[in-house]
Amino acid sequence: MAYRVNNIGLWLDEPEELLGQRAAEKLGVTRSDLASVRVVRSVLDARKKGSPRYIYTLEVELARGKKPAKLPPDVGETPPPPEALGPVKAPEQWPIIIGTGPAGLFAALGLLERGVRSILLERGREVVSRRKDVAKLMRDGTLDPESNMNFGEGGAGAYTDGKLSTRINHPMVRKVIEAFARYGAPDHILIEGKPHIGSDLLPGAVAKLREELIAGGCEVHFSTRVDDLLYKDGHIAGVKLSDGRTLESNRVILAPGNSARELYERFAADGRVIVEAKPFALGFRAEHPQTLINSIQYGNAAKNPRLPPADYKLAENLEVDGEVRGVFSFCMCPGGIVVPTPTQDGLQCTNGMSNSRRNARYANSGIVVSVSVADFEREGFRGPLAGLEFQRHWESKAYELGGGRFYAPAQTIPDYLAGRVKKDPGGTSYRPGLAHTDLNQLFPERLTEALKQALRTFERKMRGFISEEGKLIGIESRTSSPVRITRGEDLQSVSMKGLYPAGEGCGYAGGIVSSAVDGLRVAEQIATELS
Numbered sequence: 001m002a003y004r005v006n007n008i009g010l011w012l013d014e015p016e017e018l019l020g021q022r023a024a025e026k027l028g029v030t031r032s033d034l035a036s037v038r039v040v041r042s043v044l045d046a047r048k049k050g051s052p053r054y055i056y057t058l059e060v061e062l063a064r065g066k067k068p069a070k071l072p073p074d075v076g077e078t079p080p081p082p083e084a085l086g087p088v089k090a091p092e093q094w095p096i097i098i099g100t101g102p103a104g105l106f107a108a109l110g111l112l113e114r115g116v117r118s119i120l121l122e123r124g125r126e127v128v129s130r131r132k133d134v135a136k137l138m139r140d141g142t143l144d145p146e147s148n149m150n151f152g153e154g155g156a157g158a159y160t161d162g163k164l165s166t167r168i169n170h171p172m173v174r175k176v177i178e179a180f181a182r183y184g185a186p187d188h189i190l191i192e193g194k195p196h197i198g199s200d201l202l203p204g205a206v207a208k209l210r211e212e213l214i215a216g217g218c219e220v221h222f223s224t225r226v227d228d229l230l231y232k233d234g235h236i237a238g239v240k241l242s243d244g245r246t247l248e249s250n251r252v253i254l255a256p257g258n259s260a261r262e263l264y265e266r267f268a269a270d271g272r273v274i275v276e277a278k279p280f281a282l283g284f285r286a287e288h289p290q291t292l293i294n295s296i297q298y299g300n301a302a303k304n305p306r307l308p309p310a311d312y313k314l315a316e317n318l319e320v321d322g323e324v325r326g327v328f329s330f331c332m333c334p335g336g337i338v339v340p341t342p343t344q345d346g347l348q349c350t351n352g353m354s355n356s357r358r359n360a361r362y363a364n365s366g367i368v369v370s371v372s373v374a375d376f377e378r379e380g381f382r383g384p385l386a387g388l389e390f391q392r393h394w395e396s397k398a399y400e401l402g403g404g405r406f407y408a409p410a411q412t413i414p415d416y417l418a419g420r421v422k423k424d425p426g427g428t429s430y431r432p433g434l435a436h437t438d439l440n441q442l443f444p445e446r447l448t449e450a451l452k453q454a455l456r457t458f459e460r461k462m463r464g465f466i467s468e469e470g471k472l473i474g475i476e477s478r479t480s481s482p483v484r485i486t487r488g489e490d491l492q493s494v495s496m497k498g499l500y501p502a503g504e505g506c507g508y509a510g511g512i513v514s515s516a517v518d519g520l521r522v523a524e525q526i527a528t529e530l531s
Helices: 018-027 102-113 127-140 172-182 202-215 261-270 290-301 373-378 386-402 413-418 445-461 512-530
Strands: 002-011 034-045 053-062 075-077 096-098 119-121 219-221 226-232 235-241 246-248 252-254 275-277 280-289 315-320 323-340 350-353 362-371 408-412 434-436 471-476 483-485 499-501
Touching (some): 002 018, 018 034, 018 053, 102 202, 226 261, 235 252, 261 275, 261 386, 261 483, 280 290, 280 323, 350 471, 408 413, 413 445, 499 512
Parallel strands (some): 096 252, 252 499
Antiparallel strands (some): 002 053, 034 053, 235 246, 275 483, 280 471, 323 350, 323 362
């Protein structure tokens, strides 16, 4: 019999060989009674400054005839593996998938596992050659609007960190992580509490996933932009490409990512696909020396070689002008760099990334404040694209403050709080570079006040966060999609049968794993319809 044993702790100076002994003690048996011991999950617990430890979940198998007298509350029988589902009837027309981010790729994978081949269309380039376009943007600010940090195989996450942690609790989460490991991501992601691949390794895993799709009979077309959808009698009929060609299909999975603004504008103007404005969050990238974050989070243990570069997670709900507003850290990148993520000239936005070793000099994280439809209206933006227009407005303002060429407006955190431009923000990981300016010129006053109050609260939680070594870099604006393509319980658009909005861009996910899970859900819905 195999058991799942939770909450086994080890201090940094204790060897992993002790895990089996402690699992046996918890089960009330001897170490020799355990036939096997396997680590399922490992999480760093750094809540006690200066004394961090690792907390393990183990899967143990008892020798034949052995059985614990009584199971403690944090021990249970190992659940059986999920049942594999068989093939379904192949449709007359192959489903078309718009976008090869996580939602699109995993939708194709889920369909292929049920015997259904698909056609994937991607406006950007394949993931390896796309690296050159990303590097050119970072080197000299030259933007390719069709191939960049957001557009191309792998989606926005391919070159912005590769974090596989997620807040959703869904049985398909494990399937996604196992798939990445199968396609070449390091095996440690299978047990990490916060699995991370890295921007240096994730593209290779994405390429191998695509190769498996092609080997299974799927078609993948790069540099192929969808400009519009085709309709017939209230049902999807296919897609129209930017070169004038059309492709017919009665099932289209829409997974273009949260920066596919032209498509959302077309839908809103046409009116046949219902689009609604969606709240999101925006703010800045906070950047600090990694050694400072290590010291804050680990205390006297900061130099212990068994500890990874420290991360943090901050959140606060504050009342400003009678409204409760959330401010939180977003996409924290230990040992990472801040990168430019625009898709259009004249608009400035940033994100963070780190490689698999997380060995860069700086740590960075989004520090963002939630914005609502009411915020859009206060600035004069209404209708289904109000959030998109609000987002674009502040990206344009940030570009102006940066002085062009995607230089990022930046300021030290103390100067931002004091409303002054005094100390140069200093060294940074951000390329093309920083423009020293007053970030108080960005965002409505109520949002600025919420950000400032939260920063002061974060300082009480992390002494040293407000430091002249810390800077804010503008702006972090694409935390999630500012629109939602409304869908029903059958995962189809409520206004257009056969159209399956999926992933982050359509308002149904937030990150690599949740987007991939949403793609798998859509694939399973289609398979159910074909059964």
